[in-house]
Amino acid sequence: KIKNINSRLDQKNEWKRRPQIDVCLKSLDNSKDIKQELLEEVKNQHEHGGDSEIEIYGITKNQKDGNYMMVMEYAKQGSLRKLLGSKYDLKNEETELYKQVKILKI
Numbered sequence: 001k002i003k004n005i006n007s008r009l010d011q012k013n014e015w016k017r018r019p020q021i022d023v024c025l026k027s028l029d030n031s032k033d034i035k036q037e038l039l040e041e042v043k044n045q046h047e048h049g050g051d052s053e054i055e056i057y058g059i060t061k062n063q064k065d066g067n068y069m070m071v072m073e074y075a076k077q078g079s080l081r082k083l084l085g086s087k088y089d090l091k092n093e094e095t096e097l098y099k100q101v102k103i104l105k106i
Contacts, residue, residue, distance in 0.1 A: 022074035023057065031068040034059075042070065 031038075045056045055073040062069055 024072050024074045025060070025069040026072055027062065028068045028070065032066045034068050 028034075028038075039059070042056055042059055054075055057071040057073070059068050060071055061067075
């Protein structure tokens with residue numbers, strides 16, 4: 001848990017404070033040399049992300065290995081892999097998900 005998340009309001013150069021929220025950290029493997037385009041993508045996602053998407057709060061650096069991590073909204077339902085696995089038999093080629101993916105590849 002993070003007690004307060006600060007963000008700067010660009011126009012007024014003021015900071016707003018959010019109440020205590022749960023966050024998750026997504027490790028970005030092999031990211032010691034972070035690229036500018038990744039920073040722009042995170043900035044774009046932070047500024048323009050939709051209501052249904054997981055919010056990205058920013059980036060932090062793992063002091064142990066030097067890789068970067070995204071600070072993201074905590075999803076109570078767990079990881080996407082876990083969520084899909086609970087709804088679909090991902091190993092069964094006849095599931096609806098597999099059929100839809102197959103259609104999209106054609």
